[in-house]
Amino acid sequence: MKNKYTIKVIKELLNQENVSEELLEELTSDPRLGVKKLIAQYYKRIEQKAALIEKFHKKEFLEKPYWDHDLLVAGVDEVGRGPLAGPVVTAAVILPPNNTLYEVDDSKKLSISKRDELYKQICDQALDISVAVGSPQLIDQENIYHATELTMAQSIRRLYVKPAHILVDAMTIPVDIAQTKLIKGDAKSLSIGAASIIAKVSRDRLMTMYSHLYPEFGFENNDGYGTKQHLQALDEFGRTKIHRLSFSPVRKINKFY
Template sequence: MKITEIKQLLTEDDVSESDLTMLSLDSRVGVQKLLASYYKRKAKFAEKKLAFNNRFFYEKKYWSKKKIVAGVDEVGRGPLAGPVVTAAVILDDSFDLIEVNDSKKLSGTKRLELYPLILQKAVSVAIGIKSAQVIDQINIYEADRLAMADAVKGLDLKPDALLVDAMNVPINLPQERLIRGDAKSNSIAAASIIAKVFRDQLMEDYHHIYPEYHFNCNAGYGTKDHIAALQKYGPTPIHRKTFAPVSDFYK
């Protein structure tokens, strides 16, 4: 085989053992480099798949008892503007998107790629949102909890239990609080991706209403450009009045 043909062959996921044996006997340096690269890619995939399966540890405890469990996560506690957004996601043992992980570990491009796939493959997905006005009225922590409850209530199926990233949801269901849960549970990780992409799109839409603040770039967080715009133009209706330095405009 020509090296170009071998290169094409080794892009496939499952190369036959007979072909691999044949290539291992090929003395050409270029062929051996391609073979080494193939094995390295396969080992990396196997490692990623093992980590993915391990992130079903908590879900499997419920699945073994024929119970439905939902993962819950949030995004947007720290920004100066915009809502807090939460998501609740129910997965089953057929879920096979091994690249699903803590949204903070993924690029924006990868999150956008995974978002519709999660919606397609998950058993149920729901969103909860609390506005800047609600955050100002009851504080960000309580607004976050209520948004999580809304997300859970919005699911097509009622879960038997919740896996929550470091929070307690004010809803009458058994729940496990997992510190850094989005790195420990695929259900929470999927929820983190859904919430992040959904909120980023909301802030993209707000950018078209308030272009001076560049919400499409900062998602409402207190970047240097955002603070400069705030000082020049003052707060918008979606700014959180109780968050400094926005609160300085209301003294």
């Protein structure tokens, strides 16, 4: 029937999870320009979702051999190797084979709101999650690379269940578990991508807490990286307890906050 539905009702119908072929056929024959636009938008969303799911399945190829044999595989990633202040944070995530984390990607490619949304989804769906924090003191003592390895090992040991295999982004973790080291693993592996999001959101929240202790440094915005505001505050107020003393230009600062 012509004009059976209003444009508003059609928009609501097409936003539902399942849209029947009969309804689509009926709406396709509707001559109104507004309806034609809504139908075009609907099919575009369907295409985008199909592409997203295809990309999602490609990211599972590293985990799938283990899942097919009922074995647990952990993805591990870090965030915070480059900043002048704050810890390095690592996360280990074990996902189930039937997860629906279609939008998980390298955390650096995602907006803050999308990371927060996916963080909740990962927490809801993961079999196990562990976060570990490598202090600035550990970084100064061991160097950032080794401190990151040690912190990754801590995140693995803190898991409630032991994985059969580890997928890790460009590092070697000092634990007695077989592992696959991947360059840009957070963009190639679903589990590493999930770990990168957990680590990033965890560290960002920690740096926001530190910003209340040291408001002059803008840690809630720069996450401890050497921005103009950060460097100016470092010169004016001196280094804080969360600064990495082995990092330039913190090394040359003799004043303490």
